[in-house]
Amino acid sequence: MAISIVKEQFLQALEFPRLLIRKNVDLRDCRFNGHYVGELGCRLCDAAIECKWLTHHDEFSGLASKPLDEIAAAVDFAMHFVEALVMESQHPVDACTCEACAWLRATRRALAEFENRA
Numbered sequence: 001m002a003i004s005i006v007k008e009q010f011l012q013a014l015e016f017p018r019l020l021i022r023k024n025v026d027l028r029d030c031r032f033n034g035h036y037v038g039e040l041g042c043r044l045c046d047a048a049i050e051c052k053w054l055t056h057h058d059e060f061s062g063l064a065s066k067p068l069d070e071i072a073a074a075v076d077f078a079m080h081f082v083e084a085l086v087m088e089s090q091h092p093v094d095a096c097t098c099e100a101c102a103w104l105r106a107t108r109r110a111l112a113e114f115e116n117r118a
């Protein structure tokens, strides 16, 4: 598959976890308004890892111009986040029809294809 198609696929795949993470990470007490400012400012925050991801992979971060490997890594991180949420609520991922499980199945497949590319 052409690189640009894979990239487009990954960029689209990032939309769902972006919404999900925003919904699940509590940034109300954040003094930086949910904008990751680096380890110094954010090291005491429980949401630092997710927040860092959001800040670096939001719609305004120029994602499309980043290298494919970096985008794939972002998808991989998102996959683990969604996986953890789904596990917590004990969805039968292989059979479940909810958006999170459907996203997980599609994303696992896409990442596996990406990793096995020649």
Ligand SMILES: [Zn+2]
Binding pocket: 086, 091, 092, 093, 096, 097, 098, 099, 100, 101, 102
């Ligand atoms: Zn589900």
